[in-house]
Amino acid sequence: MAEPIYSPGLEGVIAGETAISTIAGGLQYRGYSIEDLGEHATFEEVAYLLLYGELPTGEALTALRKRLRESASIPQALVDLLAKIPKGTAMMDIMRTGCSALAHWDPDTTDNSHDANLRKAEHLLVQLPIVMAARHRLAAGQKPVPYNPELSLAANILWMLFEKPPSERLTKAMDVSLILYAEHEYNASAFTARVVSSTLSDMHSAVTAAIGALKGPLHGGANEAVMKVLEEVGTADRAEAWIRDALAQKRRIMGFGHRVYKTGDPRAAYLRKLCQELADETGNQDMESMAETIETIVRTEKNLPPNLDWPSARLYHYMGLDVDLYTPLFVVSRVTGWSAHVIEQLDNNRLIRPRANYTGPLELKWVPIDQRK
Ligand code: CMC
Numbered sequence: 067m068a069e070p071i072y073s074p075g076l077e078g079v080i081a082g083e084t085a086i087s088t089i090a091g092g093l094q095y096r097g098y099s100i101e102d103l104g105e106h107a108t109f110e111e112v113a114y115l116l117l118y119g120e121l122p123t124g125e126a127l128t129a130l131r132k133r134l135r136e137s138a139s140i141p142q143a144l145v146d147l148l149a150k151i152p153k154g155t156a157m158m159d160i161m162r163t164g165c166s167a168l169a170h171w172d173p174d175t176t177d178n179s180h181d182a183n184l185r186k187a188e189h190l191l192v193q194l195p196i197v198m199a200a201r202h203r204l205a206a207g208q209k210p211v212p213y214n215p216e217l218s219l220a221a222n223i224l225w226m227l228f229e230k231p232p233s234e235r236l237t238k239a240m241d242v243s244l245i246l247y248a249e250h251e252y253n254a255s256a257f258t259a260r261v262v263s264s265t266l267s268d269m270h271s272a273v274t275a276a277i278g279a280l281k282g283p284l285h286g287g288a289n290e291a292v293m294k295v296l297e298e299v300g301t302a303d304r305a306e307a308w309i310r311d312a313l314a315q316k317r318r319i320m321g322f323g324h325r326v327y328k329t330g331d332p333r334a335a336y337l338r339k340l341c342q343e344l345a346d347e348t349g350n351q352d353m354e355s356m357a358e359t360i361e362t363i364v365r366t367e368k369n370l371p372p373n374l375d376w377p378s379a380r381l382y383h384y385m386g387l388d389v390d391l392y393t394p395l396f397v398v399s400r401v402t403g404w405s406a407h408v409i410e411q412l413d414n415n416r417l418i419r420p421r422a423n424y425t426g427p428l429e430l431k432w433v434p435i436d437q438r439k
Pocket residue numbers: 075253283284285286287288317318319320321322323324325326368370373374375
């Protein structure tokens with residue numbers, strides 16, 4: 067056996083194989099560039115691509131949309147639970163609880179076959195946005211809005227939050243952001259989902275664990291942290307002083323840097339233009355110029371490019387979405403990638419169980435409790 071290698075944070079380690087996405091030569095889902103998908107696809111088409119391995123035909127897409135409509139509700143008992151969870155609970159904790167709870171009503175929970183996992187993936191794809199929107203409205207003292215069978219998944223997210231048919235422009239922005247967030251190889255949350263499913267656990271457990279991994283600010287939680295930074299800076303004329311001071315204090319600037327993209331995140335580059343257009347349309351040019359000043363200085367001083375969370379926080383702000391929805395929206399999108407990873411892992415499973423370098427003491431002598439100091 068080869069000499070074991072050790073790399074803190076598994077940096078640079080190939081931990082498995084995947085045919086779902088690659089970052090070599092730009093980010094590609096099943097061989098299609100995210101730029102092409104962002105330009106032409108809807109989120110449903112990308113979900114199908116990730117789950118089934120190929121773009122849907124017209125007929126397959128119609129059938130997927132029909133299945134989503136048929137699963138587009140959550141049990142009343144879960145709605146009641148969402149209403150009772152203490153006020154002020156973080157929305158990511160709601161998503162984690164919601165995902166876990168949905169397992170109790172899914173007829174396929176204990177079936178780990180390929181087909182059952184595809185069914186569960188599709189259920190979660192439409193049910194997680196319903197959990198998100200229902201709790202968001204309940205927390206604001208409003209009634210949940212049922213899924214609208216006439217609308218796409220992206221449009222439904224906006225519909226269920228605002229009870230207003232969204233414009234084409236906002237629907238496209240939502241589609242693009244969901245497409246860009248959908249999948250990213252062996253990131254921390256997808257790896258978590260693979261570890262859980264490698265024990266032959268189930269889809270809901272894997273996705274619930276992945277939501278927990280995504281929540282942290284070094285991963286998905288960064289998009290909310292970015293918005294808090296922009297709010298803290300306030301206006302474009304304060305941006306330069308703020309960022310120079312933050313860098314002098316060695317603060318970690320949310321939305322910058324990436325474990326695998328050292329020269330730039332293609333998703334951030336792609337989203338930038340849409341972000342600027344929406345800023346112009348919604349009168350948010352000051353925030354765009356604040357972001358540009360920060361970006362230029364972080365690049366010059368630290369050689370750090372922005373990651374996807376940097377423009378997506380602003381995009382969501384311009385779309386009128388509350389900050390506590392930003393990371394849950396990442397969940398609603400990434401559930402496609404996580405599910406594809408669970409299915410791929412189980413199709414060719416080997417338990418994921420690495421080793422550790424032990425750094426503690428050895429061969430200590432037992433000390434009776436009354437003699438311990
Ligand atoms: N602000 C300031 N310095 C940074 C940042 C940052 N955002 N990111 C990296 N650095 C510095 C870091 O201090 C270190 O410097 P030094 O070598 O002088 O100690 C160097 O760059 C390498 O950083 P690292 O933390 O060892 O690199 P990593 O590969 O472990 O970090 C990262 C990747 C994403 C955790 C990190 O860049 C970071 O914390 N960024 C901010 C959080 C963020 O935006 N996360 C979203 C990631 S992308 C989308 C997603 O997964 O959701």
